[in-house]
Structure formats: structure tokens, C-alpha cells
Amino acid sequence: MTVAQHQHLPALTIGQQDMEYVENFKYLQSNISNTGDVEKDVQTRIGKAAGVYQRLRNIWLSKSITTATKLHLYMSVDIPTATYACETWTKTASITNMLDVFYRWCLRSILKISWRDHITDEEMM
Numbered sequence: 001m002t003v004a005q006h007q008h009l010p011a012l013t014i015g016q017q018d019m020e021y022v023e024n025f026k027y028l029q030s031n032i033s034n035t036g037d038v039e040k041d042v043q044t045r046i047g048k049a050a051g052v053y054q055r056l057r058n059i060w061l062s063k064s065i066t067t068a069t070k071l072h073l074y075m076s077v078d079i080p081t082a083t084y085a086c087e088t089w090t091k092t093a094s095i096t097n098m099l100d101v102f103y104r105w106c107l108r109s110i111l112k113i114s115w116r117d118h119i120t121d122e123e124m125m
Helices: 003-007 039-055 057-061 067-083 093-110
Strands: 024-027 030-033
Touching: 030 039, 039 057, 039 067, 039 093, 057 067, 067 093
Parallel strands: none
Antiparallel strands: 024 030
16 A cells, blocks of 8 residues: 555554554464455465475385375375465465365375376366
């Protein structure tokens, strides 16, 4: 918001301190926007989850760990990392698609499904 846009908004004072109007801020590891746009927050969460996924690469590649155990680990670590604070998100087709793309990428990797296998997204679900 520009200064001119702020002029028509009521002043917010807590105690003796005037509060500043901002376009976005971080709260509990989430990016909060004055427009309600959460795509940046979703992208940040997916990036963090991708980082966690990469740090567990040795587990995903391990032949001594069962696929079931890998999937349990994925569901208990990666999914919560990607969806932390999702209750603050406005559900849109774009956000749903971003999350679905990340989930399918992880699952294809864990299940060792190559693009050459010609397995569609619908078949995976």
C-alpha cells in the first residue's frame, strides 16, 4: 500500500504505539500479505519441504528400507513441512496444483517411477 492509500485507513494504536501498515510480514514462519495472496508462502513451504526431501536422499535410495517405511516417513515429515500453516491459505486451483506437482515429484522418486514408464498422474493417484 502506498502512503496515499494508508491515509484513508483508520489509525491503529496499541497502548501508546501507532502501528505501521505493511504489505506483508512473517508470522509463525508464514508470509502474511495484506492482499491475502498466499502463493509466495506456498512456494516457500514447498521449497522447505524439497530441502527436507533432499536431505533424506540416502533413505529414499536405500535398498534396505522398505517402500512402506519410506512412504510413512514421507507422509510424516515432508507433507507436514509442505503444508505447515496451510489453514491460513486460500484454496485456489493454482495452490492445489503447486502442491500436487510437488507430491507427485516426491512419490515418483520414492517409488522409482521414471517418465519412461509412461505412468500418468491419474494412475498414480
